[in-house]
Amino acid sequence: DADYGLRMQSRIGRRNPLYSTAIGKVLLAWMSPDEARAVLAGIEFRKSTAKTLSSADAVMSILPHVRQQGYGEDNEEQEDGLMCLAVPVFDRFGRVIAGLSISFPTMRCGADTKAHYIALLKESGQAISARLGHRPEAAGIERAAVAHD
DSSP states (O other), X not given: OOXXXXXXXXXXXXXXXXXXXXXXXXXXXXXXXXXXXXXXXXXXXXXXXXXXXXXXXXXXXHHHHHHHHTOEEEESSSSTTEEEEEEEEEOTTSOEEEEEEEEEEGGGOOHHHHHHHHHXXXXXXXXXXXXXXXXXXXXXXXXXHHHHO
């Protein structure tokens, strides 16, 4: 728990929707579009806040950006006043098997703070992925070889 007067409502083991969480968006972004759409097809969208995405199309439209930037973001979509950033964790085959995230009050987040957290998350996510055997340079070479066969 924080030393400040603000508390977030998250607890270990608690589940939140894929469409309104940073980790959920990361997991969806590294699926094929068909897989992501199939997962979202079975979900009943409920608005937790005014900023919660409310349809599969809305979620699908942001996934390419999540993948391109290398992180997912929940900007008060799950809980008012709370931001969450997440990065993927890859296995040795280059599949996303988990995510790593940090949540914090939006009132304590300037652009510099957000950039710092993103850098820390990416560094940590890459370190964990490397411990799991992920080698992005090898995965890129393998993908290029397959694409040319």
